[in-house]
Amino acid sequence: xxxxxxxxxxxxxxxxxxxxxxxxxxxxxxxxxxxxxxxxxxxxxxxxxxxxxxxxxxxxxxxxxxxxxxxxxxxxxxxxxxxxxxxxxxxxxxxxxxxxxxxxxxxxxxxxxxxxxxxxxxxxxxxxxxxxxxxxxxxxxxxxxxxxxxxxxxxxxxxxxxxxxxxxxxxxxxxxxxxxxxxxxxxxxxxxxxxxxxxxxxxxxxxxxx
Numbered sequence: 496x497x498x499x500x501x502x503x504x505x506x507x508x509x510x511x512x513x514x515x516x517x518x519x520x521x522x523x524x525x526x527x528x529x530x531x532x533x534x535x536x537x538x539x540x541x542x543x544x545x546x547x548x549x550x551x552x553x554x555x556x557x558x559x560x561x562x563x564x565x566x567x568x569x570x571x572x573x574x575x576x577x578x579x580x581x582x583x584x585x586x587x588x589x590x591x592x593x594x595x596x597x598x599x600x601x602x603x604x605x606x607x608x609x610x611x612x613x614x615x616x617x618x619x620x621x622x623x624x625x626x627x628x629x630x631x632x633x634x635x636x637x638x639x640x641x642x643x644x645x646x647x648x649x650x651x652x653x654x655x656x657x658x659x660x661x662x663x664x665x666x667x668x669x670x671x672x673x674x675x676x677x678x679x680x681x682x683x684x685x686x687x688x689x690x691x692x693x694x695x696x697x698x699x700x701x702x703x704x705x
Contacts, residue, residue, distance in 0.1 A: 502566040509557055517557075521550055524567060528574045534649050535578045535642075537634075545581060549574040564663045572664045575646060582642055636686035644679035651676055 508516035528549050532542035552573050560569055637645055650656045650664070662669045 499562060499565065503562050506557055506560055506562075506566070509554070517554060520553070520566070524570050525550070527567065528570065530654075531571065531574045531649075532578055534653060535582070535645065537638075541581075545574070545577055549577045552577060568660055568663045571660075572666070575664060579642055579646075632687060632690055633683075636683050636690060639686050640679065640682045643675065644682050647672065647676045648679050648683060652680075 502520075505516045505520055509520065525546060529542055529546045532545040532549070533539065536542055536545070549570070553570055556573065560566065637648065640648070646665070647661065650661050651658075656664075658669050658672055661667075661672045665672060667675075
């Protein structure tokens with residue numbers, strides 16, 4: 496892992512026209528950028544395009560990077576803006592893509608990474624099916640909340656970012672980040688409750704013969 500000094504040197508060389516230095520920046524962060532784009536859009540082709548556009552913006556804005564935050568945090572902020580701009584331009588709700596994790600509430604109100612698409616070796620077929628159904632429910636619910644709420648949920652509850660880094664990426668104070676995350680979790684929970692009520696209603700209809 497490169498230190499901040501190493502990253503600043505890569506930035507300096509990139510600004511001086513060193514293509515290999517910028518290629519090293521792209522190589523280090525391209526997967527992270529792609530993951531952010533995919534989790535927000537749920538579309539692999541769109542995510543590749545947005546990844547490319549993000550690094551174009553990174554290159555154009557590189558002279559503004561002063562090292563006040565890590566290079567990764569600064570790049571994360573740029574890709575967030577790129578994705579949000581694209582979603583607003585399309586004016587459509589995206590699907591949500593997940594690689595390995597879903598969400599589960601703890602007693603303290605936090606969410607932890609506990610559901611894996613691959614499941615566990617000891618899982619029965621029924622348990623694996625329930626796992627997949629739960630992930631699908633969360634994906635659908637995330638697609639129904641606002642992009643503002645979706646961003647903080649993905650950052651905190653899927654990517655596991657610290658509040659401090661979230662604040663830097665979103666250019667907000669930590670108190671605002673926590674407040675927005677709290678509202679986002681409430682909104683997500685409401686969508687999940689509505690979905691569960693709909694499933695219960697459908698089950699009752701089936702039991703009563705329609």
